[in-house]
Amino acid sequence: MHDVYQFVSGPLAWVAFLLFIGGSLYRIIAMLAEVKEKEPFIFTYMSLKYSLRSILHWITPFATYNWRRNPVLTVVTFVFHICLFACPIFLLAHVTLWDEAWDIRWWTLPDAVADVMTVIVIACCLFFLIRRVTQREVKFVTYPSDYVILGIVAAPFLTGFLAYHQWFTYPVFMILHVLAGEVMLAAIPFTRLSHMLFSPFTRAYMGSEFGVIRKSKDY
Amino acid sequence: MAEPAVTQDQEKEEEQKVVDDGIDVGISRLTTDKIETVINQVLKTETGARLKTYVNTCIHCGLCSEACHYYMSHDKDPKWSPVGKVKQTIWEMIRKKGRLAPEEIRRVVEIAHTECNLCRRCLQFCPFGIDIAYLISMARRICHKLGVTPKYIQDTAHSHSVSMNQMWVKGDEWPDTLQWQEEEARGEFPTLRIPLEKEGADIMYSVIAPEPKFQAQLIYQAAAIMETAGVNWTMPADKGWDNSDMAMFTGDNEIMGRIKRSHFETAVRLRVKRIVMGECGHAFRSVYDTGNRWLGWSHPPIPIVHAIDFYYELLKENRIPIKEKFKEPVTLHDPCNVIRGGGLMEKSRYVAHALCDTVVEMHPNREYNYCCCAGGGVINCGPPYKLKRVKSNKVKAEQLMEARTRGAKVIISPCHNCHSGLKDIKNYYDLHMDIKFFGDIIYQIMEKPE
Ligand code: HEM
Ligand code: SF4
Ligand code: SF4
Ligand code: SF4
Numbered sequence: 001m002h003d004v005y006q007f008v009s010g011p012l013a014w015v016a017f018l019l020f021i022g023g024s025l026y027r028i029i030a031m032l033a034e035v036k037e038k039e040p041f042i043f044t045y046m047s048l049k050y051s052l053r054s055i056l057h058w059i060t061p062f063a064t065y066n067w068r069r070n071p072v073l074t075v076v077t078f079v080f081h082i083c084l085f086a087c088p089i090f091l092l093a094h095v096t097l098w099d100e101a102w103d104i105r106w107w108t109l110p111d112a113v114a115d116v117m118t119v120i121v122i123a124c125c126l127f128f129l130i131r132r133v134t135q136r137e138v139k140f141v142t143y144p145s146d147y148v149i150l151g152i153v154a155a156p157f158l159t160g161f162l163a164y165h166q167w168f169t170y171p172v173f174m175i176l177h178v179l180a181g182e183v184m185l186a187a188i189p190f191t192r193l194s195h196m197l198f199s200p201f202t203r204a205y206m207g208s209e210f211g212v213i214r215k216s217k218d219y
Numbered sequence: 220m221a222e223p224a225v226t227q228d229q230e231k232e233e234e235q236k237v238v239d240d241g242i243d244v245g246i247s248r249l250t251t252d253k254i255e256t257v258i259n260q261v262l263k264t265e266t267g268a269r270l271k272t273y274v275n276t277c278i279h280c281g282l283c284s285e286a287c288h289y290y291m292s293h294d295k296d297p298k299w300s301p302v303g304k305v306k307q308t309i310w311e312m313i314r315k316k317g318r319l320a321p322e323e324i325r326r327v328v329e330i331a332h333t334e335c336n337l338c339r340r341c342l343q344f345c346p347f348g349i350d351i352a353y354l355i356s357m358a359r360r361i362c363h364k365l366g367v368t369p370k371y372i373q374d375t376a377h378s379h380s381v382s383m384n385q386m387w388v389k390g391d392e393w394p395d396t397l398q399w400q401e402e403e404a405r406g407e408f409p410t411l412r413i414p415l416e417k418e419g420a421d422i423m424y425s426v427i428a429p430e431p432k433f434q435a436q437l438i439y440q441a442a443a444i445m446e447t448a449g450v451n452w453t454m455p456a457d458k459g460w461d462n463s464d465m466a467m468f469t470g471d472n473e474i475m476g477r478i479k480r481s482h483f484e485t486a487v488r489l490r491v492k493r494i495v496m497g498e499c500g501h502a503f504r505s506v507y508d509t510g511n512r513w514l515g516w517s518h519p520p521i522p523i524v525h526a527i528d529f530y531y532e533l534l535k536e537n538r539i540p541i542k543e544k545f546k547e548p549v550t551l552h553d554p555c556n557v558i559r560g561g562g563l564m565e566k567s568r569y570v571a572h573a574l575c576d577t578v579v580e581m582h583p584n585r586e587y588n589y590c591c592c593a594g595g596g597v598i599n600c601g602p603p604y605k606l607k608r609v610k611s612n613k614v615k616a617e618q619l620m621e622a623r624t625r626g627a628k629v630i631i632s633p634c635h636n637c638h639s640g641l642k643d644i645k646n647y648y649d650l651h652m653d654i655k656f657f658g659d660i661i662y663q664i665m666e667k668p669e
Contacts, residue, residue, distance in 0.1 A: 031268045034267050034271075037267070038268070039268065039269055041517065044517045054348065058346055065343065065344075066282060136297045137295065137297040137302075137303065138279070138280065138281040140300070140303050141281060141297070141303060143279070146279050192275065192277070194275060194276065195347060198275065199347050201272070202273070203348050205348065206342060206350065210342075213507075213508055214508075214562060215561065216560075216562045216564070216585075217343065218343050
């Protein structure tokens, strides 16, 4: 058991981070290179002011027309994404790992808070799942891959929660947790989770088009 | 037991299976191999990172759905939602690597040409700013290259190609119409001229071809306004006078480029300072946003001024003396292509308030307005799709009805397509409202020689 843990938290972790960082850079650079080659006119219209106007509106809850029209989803998605980032980054146990391995450390969340955030992420995933099954307009455009993606995101939180509370065999869930986290990281550049990488660009472009050419709001 | 009324209605719609030679004959010539070649050619060589990123980034959340009047008017049936329509067209092409059967192309044409107005409202709703109108226009481009485009709109594209105008207006028909309107107008305005080919004029005034063809009085009115405001203007005597562009909507980018070039070059030949265009939305999109870019101009090479903007200028400078403001309460339709696409919402309101006593706002308005369901070439696909078009904009009818209960009697629609589209909607839903252009109202209320 110990060997397995050593393996998933050692070499596999390297692989996961390499895939995540390398893959992300590759996806972004490949995209920009293709724009430069085939659609360079896009760069002509990019405007910092309108890019920021668009991005800032969309990352602020209720700052856009459509966020205001969907209050429940807005709250869920913002809470979800905030917890999704904050929880793993500021978890004491994770920061300790960084500290031990690289001698770097930063601010951490109290464990009880991180625990609640974990539950929130899982609950939000459930919300997305239910929405996907019950809302006709979501169901119509749902593919099996959408459930897989949702599973990939929920898994590290679910296993982390179980490992932390040691309700079942701790070492098994610890290993599963590390694995699930690695799968999620590695999946970001190569699945629709890449919306994390591309959304700033698509937003900036649409913001620029609306600001520079159409002189109206894209939010 | 199902509700009989609904069932009958559904049956009726199914009975009305559209016969459209442009599609039927086109499809009969297709094979899966040919379809595969064309789709992959367009997807690989004509599109790039933009299309790929839009497709890969879409998280399938459905948040764009309620932007669309088709979706809202069909009891939120997801097959009409923006992302639902992309799913049935572009995603399907990518998933099947281009190998679609000819009958599957029929559905693609129907969606791309008659179930989306390219009104870009959904672009404002998607959290990622995914350009669904662009994706649907790529589907149209593919249909164009496959030779399946609804017949009526294809005919207008042919007309553009042959005569450089949308309505097969023949060489001498154009100056004759202008001369005729000039003569008529001189009865009312003795010194009025429609100056042809006046080099160095401040303004070239361009119109869409339906004006000389069916609505010559609009040219009369424009001339009357120019005369009254003392504008130094001109119109070209030959090709290049038509600013409309149905090729843009059939995906025939090459012809779009040709007609836009002719329009711009005519203005350059006449050495005018600006082009002022009549009250048309799609023409504005073509001249200001789409056509110029296809030709490689990041911005129009000559300033483009839409009629709303022009009237705003004239009214602001008090250049049109008004006898008495328009009495009947009006409501203002915001045409997507000049409002969401050109930012003229406040100027449009300035003009409306300068001309009319009472302006009743519809909701939602300004850049959030619902499209009229005629734009994007949908009305130009002709009578076979008229019923679908009016039924697909129940929400607009409700919006208008609501404005009417608050007193609005007249709809002002500064766009030709919207004008015709709203007229069909008002007739189908028995709305009993009048529809006018700004030009109609200005002409009616301005001071004229005794
Ligand atoms: C800063 C980066 C990110 C932005 C701006 C962003 C934005 C969004 C938006 C706008 C939605 C659609 C609204 C909704 O359905 O909730 C969404 C959904 C989602 N995002 Fe993100 N996201 C980001 C990063 C991530 C990351 C890193 C992950 C996971 C690894 C993730 C996972 C999800 C999931 C699972 C959904 C819900 C999909 C569904 O409805 O099934 N997001 N995101
Ligand atoms: S009609 Fe307008 S809102 Fe509907 S899908 Fe097309 S562009 Fe989007
Ligand atoms: S709102 Fe945007 S991301 Fe969501 S389904 Fe529509 S196009 Fe896709
Ligand atoms: S016809 Fe009018 S409302 Fe409709 S798309 Fe064009 S500008 Fe928009």
